Amino acid sequence: MTRDRAALVEAARVSIARGSKSFAAASTLFAPVVRERAWLLYAWCRACDDLVDGQDHGHDRTIVSDARARVARVRALSEAALAGCDTGEPAFDALGVVARETGLPPRFVHDVIDGFQLDAEDWRPRSEDDLYRYCYHVAGAVGCLMAVVMGVPPDDEATLDRACDLGLAFQLANIARDIAEDAGVGRCYLPGEWLAGQGIAADALMAPAHRDALVVLARRLADRAQRHEDSARIGTKALSFRSAWAVLAAAGIYGDIARAVAGRGAAAWDGRVTTSKAAKLGWIARAAAQAARRQALPDAPRDPVLWTRPRR
Numbered sequence: 001m002t003r004d005r006a007a008l009v010e011a012a013r014v015s016i017a018r019g020s021k022s023f024a025a026a027s028t029l030f031a032p033v034v035r036e037r038a039w040l041l042y043a044w045c046r047a048c049d050d051l052v053d054g055q056d057h058g059h060d061r062t063i064v065s066d067a068r069a070r071v072a073r074v075r076a077l078s079e080a081a082l083a084g085c086d087t088g089e090p091a092f093d094a095l096g097v098v099a100r101e102t103g104l105p106p107r108f109v110h111d112v113i114d115g116f117q118l119d120a121e122d123w124r125p126r127s128e129d130d131l132y133r134y135c136y137h138v139a140g141a142v143g144c145l146m147a148v149v150m151g152v153p154p155d156d157e158a159t160l161d162r163a164c165d166l167g168l169a170f171q172l173a174n175i176a177r178d179i180a181e182d183a184g185v186g187r188c189y190l191p192g193e194w195l196a197g198q199g200i201a202a203d204a205l206m207a208p209a210h211r212d213a214l215v216v217l218a219r220r221l222a223d224r225a226q227r228h229e230d231s232a233r234i235g236t237k238a239l240s241f242r243s244a245w246a247v248l249a250a251a252g253i254y255g256d257i258a259r260a261v262a263g264r265g266a267a268a269w270d271g272r273v274t275t276s277k278a279a280k281l282g283w284i285a286r287a288a289a290q291a292a293r294r295q296a297l298p299d300a301p302r303d304p305v306l307w308t309r310p311r312r
Contacts, residue, residue, distance in 0.1 A: 005097055009036045011090045012043035019046045025280045026250035029287075030150075031242045037102060037149045038246075040094035044081075045112070045142055047091030048074045052116045067120035075113050082106050104145055105154045107312050111141035124202075125191045132307035134189065135171040136164065140309055143167030143232075150243040157311075161302055162235020164309045165228040166251060172225035173258035176218045180206055180269035190217055211266045222262035229255050231302055236294045244291040245284075252283035 016024045016039050027038050052071055054064040064070065080087050081096035098104060115137025125131040147163035148154055175182075175189045182188060183205045188195075195202055198213035205214070229251050236244035256275050261268045302308075 008043075008090055008094045008097060009039060012036075012039035012094050015039070015043045015046050015091070022253045022275055022280065023250060025284065026246045026253060029242055029246035029249055029284065031240070034150055034243060037098045038146065040098040041142075041145055041149055043091040044078070044095035044098075047089070048078075048113070048116060052119060068117075071113065071116045071120045074116060078109055078113060082109060098149060102149050103154065104148055108141045108144045108148075111137055112145070115141070119187070122186075125189060127193055128191050129307070131175075131189065131191050132168065135168045135175075136307075136309050139167035139171035139174075140164040141167070143170075144309075147235075150239055150247075152238060156238070158302070159235050159238040161308065162232050162238075165235070165302075165306065166232035166247065168307070169225040169228040169232060169251070169258075170254050172221045172228070173254055173261070176221040176225070176261045176268075177257055177273045179214065179218065181272075194220070206269070215265050215268070218268060219262045222258040225255065225258040227303070227306060231306055233290075233294075234297050234300065234302075236291065237297055241291050244294050245287050248290045248294075249280075249284045249287035252287060253280050256283075 016027060019042070023042060027035055027042075030038055051074055052064075052067060077087050077089055077092040078095060081092045082099055084096060084100065087093055087096070095109070099106075099109075115134065118134060118137060123134070125134055141164070143163040143166050144160045146167075147160055152159045152163065154160075179188075179190070188202050188205055190200075190205075192202065194217050195205075198210075198216060200210045200213055200217075201207075204210065232251060233248065236247050239247065253275050256279060257273050260273045260275075264273070
């Protein structure tokens with residue numbers, strides 16, 4: 001590897017600071033080596049998302065005309081990085097570093113890229129199962145990657161399921177928050193069956209006449225997110241204190257987004273829902289106490305009703 005690791009870490013730190021204040025705040029709670037690796041993994045995820053969606057650190061999304069070619073480039077650069085090659089792209093070299101240092105299973109990297117492929121093909125979920133499958137590819141698999149970064153063995157399927165749950169919760173919150181933004185670039189992640197059940201036409205999603213029905217669906221997403229967040233919390237028993245602290249803080253900070261969307265009702269999309277600095281600090285404090293008590297959580301099996309990621 002010819003690229004300096006410290007430079008890659010610094011570039012990744014800047015990326016997470018620009019791309020997600022919530023994740024940046026939670027990442028400071030990790031032990032130093034885990035924090036750096038989490039930043040490196042985030043940098044790769046952020047760069048892939050930006051490249052495929054024609055955006056800058058998650059902002060100013062544009063409609064791209066060559067989405068499939070962009071995904072192909074992401075796949076080629078990622079494969080090169082996993083093979084130990086210097087790609088010349090800091091974010092992809094970052095993936096190579098963290099993969100070598102932690103033994104990241106390539107299958108999860110491939111699953112994330114497959115999520116970008118779905119978007120490139122203008123795929124739309126028809127059923128709730130379709131929705132979860134999409135959420136797995138774009139976020140649940142990232143949760144599995146993060147678990148390995150935090151020291152979870154790649155064959156600990158039970159803990160990886162809980163890590164996947166947190167990714168699902170995050171993505172369901174994202175979908176609820178970004179319904180209007182996604183509609184602006186011609187995308188809709190609400191299942192077609194849900195829309196039909198509420199009498200909403202997919203090509204008139206944000207019509208004022210549909211706003212109350214849309215609130216019903218946003219609250220449904222928030223409810224599903226809460227179930228997966230609750231499941232993910234139990235998985236923190238397998239983590240070190242500092243990793244559990246960071247995960248629980250992120251769960252609370254991001255969970256507030258889904259809860260805020262649900263609470264705002266018809267006004268949920270009048271402005272982007274965010275979490276204040278004070279609220280982030282509050283969750284960091286509460287998460288420390290939760291992490292200290294995590295071993296007292298019941299050893300309940302994962303709820304079989306919850307959607308479960310595919311096995312390979």
